[in-house]
Amino acid sequence: xxxxxxxxxxxxxxxxxxxxxxxxxxxxxxxxxxxxxxxxxxxxxxxxxxxxxxxxxxxxxxxxxxxxxxxxxxxxxxxxxxxxxxxxxxxxxxxxxxxxxxxxxxxxxxx
Amino acid sequence: xxxxxxxxxxxxxxxxxxxxxxxxxxxxxxxxxxxxxxxxxxxxxxxxxxxxxxxxxxxxxxxxxxxxxxxxxxxxxxxxxxxxxxxxxxxxxxxxxxxxxxxxxxxxxxxxxxx
Numbered sequence: 393x394x395x396x397x398x399x400x401x402x403x404x405x406x407x408x409x410x411x412x413x414x415x416x417x418x419x420x421x422x423x424x425x426x427x428x429x430x431x432x433x434x435x436x437x438x439x440x441x442x443x444x445x446x447x448x449x450x451x452x453x454x455x456x457x458x459x460x461x462x463x464x465x466x467x468x469x470x471x472x473x474x475x476x477x478x479x480x481x482x483x484x485x486x487x488x489x490x491x492x493x494x495x496x497x498x499x500x501x502x503x
Numbered sequence: 504x505x506x507x508x509x510x511x512x513x514x515x516x517x518x519x520x521x522x523x524x525x526x527x528x529x530x531x532x533x534x535x536x537x538x539x540x541x542x543x544x545x546x547x548x549x550x551x552x553x554x555x556x557x558x559x560x561x562x563x564x565x566x567x568x569x570x571x572x573x574x575x576x577x578x579x580x581x582x583x584x585x586x587x588x589x590x591x592x593x594x595x596x597x598x599x600x601x602x603x604x605x606x607x608x609x610x611x612x613x614x615x616x617x618x
Contacts, residue, residue, distance in 0.1 A: 426606070435507075435594050435609030436546075481546065483607075490559075491607075493546040 395419045396484050398494035406502055409472055413497045415465040415482030423485040427456050427467045430479045430496070439467070439480075472501045507610035509595050515616045521583040524613045527576055528597030536607065537570055537580050538594040546594070552578065585617045 399414045417425070424443045428436035440449045440456040442465070449456050453470045469476055482494040508527040516522055528535045536551040550560040555572045563570070567586070572578040582589055592612045599605040 433612075435596070435611050436607075437609070438606040441606060491548070493548075495545040 396482055396492045396494040398480075398482050398497050400497060401495070402498040402500070404500045404502060405472055407472060407474055410468065410470050411472060411499065412469075413467045413480050413482075413499070415467070415484075415494055417463050417465070417482070417484045417492070417494075419463075419484040419486050419492050421486055422460060422463075423487055425456075425458055425465050425485070426483045427454070427465075428481040428483060430481060432478070436481055469499075474501050474503060477501045507595055507597050507608050509593075509610035509613050511613055512611065513614045513616075515618065516585055517618050518586055519584045520617075521581065522585045522589075522615060522617075524580040524593050524595075524615070526578045526580070526595030526610060528578070528595070529608055530576065531599070532597035532608075533600050534598040535572060535578050536596040536598070537578070538596065538609075539591045540594060540612070541591045549580070549593075582615075585615075587617045590615055590617050 396417045405411050424441055426441045427439045429439050430436040439451050439454050442449050442458045444460050447458055455468045458465045477500050479496040479498050481496040483491050485491045507529055510525045534553050537549040538546050539549055540546045549562045550570045551558055552572045568582055570580045592614045594609050594612045596607040596609040598607050
């Protein structure tokens with residue numbers, strides 16, 4: 393069973409709308425959690441990285457939250473743009489080199 | 504810095520042929536990772552190196568796969584003989600001294616199709 397579960401698998405929204413992607417994990421011990429954006433045909437690019445003590449981190453229109461007690465994270469995208477269409481991957485690190493990847497959420501933003 | 508550079512970007516080969524994928528990490532990065540991505544399984548770690556030394560190769564599917572890092576600026580992933588089920592996008596990524604705290608920088612990937 394994958395130790396990092398993401399939901400939904402895919403999502404379609406209209407341009408300008410907000411959306412929230414979910415990541416639940418069972419990885420232990422926990423070092424940090426990252427969200428990556430992967431455009432079609434490209435490698436993943438880091439959006440945020442959060443450690444155990446951080447609850448919220450923003451990167452422009454992207455805001456990630458972390459609840460280390462419930463082992464849940466979310467990625468909120470505000471005022472979506474067509475360029476936000478991509479896969480969003482949650483990655484949880486237990487220790488150096490030991491990173492567990494979620495299957496990703498495929499987001500499509502339509503005009 | 505040009506980022507993590509991978510070659511080739513695309514490779515189409517016939518079953519049984521040898522495939523060699525190449526990676527140049529970001530200068531100064533101590534860690535190098537090889538991943539495989541498919542629709543069915545997502546991103547899977549194959550192997551990673553620290554200071555050119557393989558640390559964890561438990562993700563390498565079988566003996567047909569091998570990886571080397573002869574120096575800090577170059578790594579190869581070799582598949583011999585290749586099979587259709589090896590078709591995937593192979594990513595190389597590098598990271599600073601502590602990949603637990605630092606961001607992974609991915610290359611653009613090498614898309615492999617084995618016929």
